[in-house]
Amino acid sequence: MRQSFWPVVTVVGLLLVIWYAAAVWLNSDWTYDKATRSGETVTATSLVADTWAQKKPKLPAPHQVAAEIWETTVLKNITSKRSLVYHSWVTLSATLLGFGLGTVLGTLLAVGIVFNRTMDMSVMPWVIASQTIPILAIAPMIIVVLNAVGISGLLPKAMISMYLSFFPVVVGMVKGLRSPDQMQLDQMRTWHASASQTFWRLRLPASMPYFFTSLKIAMAASLVGAIVGELPTGAVAGLGARLLAGSYYGQTIQIWSALIMAAALAAALVGMIGLVQRVTLKRMGMAQ
Amino acid sequence: MTSAPVISAKNLSLTFETNDGPVHALKDVSLDIEKGDFVSFIGPSGCGKTTFLRCMADLEQPTDGIITVNGVSAAEARRARAYGYVFQAAGLYPWRTIGGNIRLPLEIMGYSKADQAERIARVLELVELSGFEKKFPWQLSGGMQQRASIARALAFDADILLMDEPFGALDEIVRDHLNEQLLRLWARTEKTIAFVTHSIPEAVYLSTKIVVMSPRPGRITDVIESPLPRERPLEIRETPEFLEIAHRVREGLRAGHGDV
Numbered sequence: 001m002r003q004s005f006w007p008v009v010t011v012v013g014l015l016l017v018i019w020y021a022a023a024v025w026l027n028s029d030w031t032y033d034k035a036t037r038s039g040e041t042v043t044a045t046s047l048v049a050d051t052w053a054q055k056k057p058k059l060p061a062p063h064q065v066a067a068e069i070w071e072t073t074v075l076k077n078i079t080s081k082r083s084l085v086y087h088s089w090v091t092l093s094a095t096l097l098g099f100g101l102g103t104v105l106g107t108l109l110a111v112g113i114v115f116n117r118t119m120d121m122s123v124m125p126w127v128i129a130s131q132t133i134p135i136l137a138i139a140p141m142i143i144v145v146l147n148a149v150g151i152s153g154l155l156p157k158a159m160i161s162m163y164l165s166f167f168p169v170v171v172g173m174v175k176g177l178r179s180p181d182q183m184q185l186d187q188m189r190t191w192h193a194s195a196s197q198t199f200w201r202l203r204l205p206a207s208m209p210y211f212f213t214s215l216k217i218a219m220a221a222s223l224v225g226a227i228v229g230e231l232p233t234g235a236v237a238g239l240g241a242r243l244l245a246g247s248y249y250g251q252t253i254q255i256w257s258a259l260i261m262a263a264a265l266a267a268a269l270v271g272m273i274g275l276v277q278r279v280t281l282k283r284m285g286m287a288q
Numbered sequence: 289m290t291s292a293p294v295i296s297a298k299n300l301s302l303t304f305e306t307n308d309g310p311v312h313a314l315k316d317v318s319l320d321i322e323k324g325d326f327v328s329f330i331g332p333s334g335c336g337k338t339t340f341l342r343c344m345a346d347l348e349q350p351t352d353g354i355i356t357v358n359g360v361s362a363a364e365a366r367r368a369r370a371y372g373y374v375f376q377a378a379g380l381y382p383w384r385t386i387g388g389n390i391r392l393p394l395e396i397m398g399y400s401k402a403d404q405a406e407r408i409a410r411v412l413e414l415v416e417l418s419g420f421e422k423k424f425p426w427q428l429s430g431g432m433q434q435r436a437s438i439a440r441a442l443a444f445d446a447d448i449l450l451m452d453e454p455f456g457a458l459d460e461i462v463r464d465h466l467n468e469q470l471l472r473l474w475a476r477t478e479k480t481i482a483f484v485t486h487s488i489p490e491a492v493y494l495s496t497k498i499v500v501m502s503p504r505p506g507r508i509t510d511v512i513e514s515p516l517p518r519e520r521p522l523e524i525r526e527t528p529e530f531l532e533i534a535h536r537v538r539e540g541l542r543a544g545h546g547d548v
Binding site: 183184186187188189190191192193197201202205206208284285286 | 345346347366367369371372373375376377379381382383384385392393395396397424426
């Protein structure tokens, strides 16, 4: 942690400088237009002051986004429709449900693929094919079809999350469950171990490092899925809905604050899996 | 000895079909191993010594001939858990402690909890690793890991120990030490041991019977009954008897190897 402090601060600082500079550059057109209409002259200081404080900038300055996030999280009641915490929770619940479903589905498919030759030959091509379809194309159809059979609300969004998140779990777990080498499998044979004993005592524990790596990717994919699931339906709540509403009304500050919130959420979720991974592997004696 | 041999192979052949045509890993191999024997298999790579051991363990199926272990087929003996097998690599599970690794076959075979604990303590003492039960494999040296893997093969009730170059990856000093330990262990447990090696001194030092093999096709070229006493200090390797056997093994290897 200590050694990474200054490099991280430096990179963040650099990004902020570029961001502020870009804000001046991108928003200056509007400032000049306004000045021409009112007949004022634009000085360097007034240019910077104006480009960093517009109501609907092309690129909001970092402090504007920070202020918006502060206003919509801390200063708003979390049950309010205008609270970013409320919207984050809507997206988070779909993300977590989809992630859970995706992890279960992915693990089951991987077990099937590893233990059943027919599944190995038949399922894997479909799993890969499923991911070549753009999610933006399939998401509205999932929502519409599920709506038609009377399922709405959380579940359709979670299904889209699951659709994206089961894939890394399948791929990682197939590799993980196959990671024991021939010698270890021969050894099990010399003890006349059953297939289930080999699975629980060798294949499953050996797959754990692969499992956690897959979970991290699956969690990030799941969040993207939940947000994408909120876009086509004109959902009224969720980070996706905030993005959509922001783009309808040109509320760039609102878009950026939703984006930053989504990024922070993803970082927190992936970080949490990393923590569970560290603790688990340490207790298993696999992290040295 | 008058009792039936523990392991008996008659005209055993094993041919692998490869893209470059058939490979005769074993051809017409016949051998009896008596109870309490320490038999070493020595020969250049490709002579079928490991394949032969794997046939005894039912990890490989011979294409011709008969092999019996404890009077029954190799497959039946494996299902009856008649042998412990030590591989070239220790193959300990990194997520289990040394004790946990030794417990693994005991769990699989359904020994009771109390019995497991008692056996783990006993075999750890046997390989001089008492006190390391709670350690993880990565905390032990290569030699200690291999000893733990031997302990694991000794933990359950099998009278036969099959060892496939167990000390092949270790340096000479560690190997000497482990050889001495293995002999003591063999004397205490009265197991029948089949031991694959490519080291002449190791084979001569350990064995009551040395089987010299040669490749293409894999076959037995000489079987040497060792006249050395069962009690063997390391210094025995300097005696004329020892050197004479070593010489005979070397001759056997050279004869089988042709012009190489």
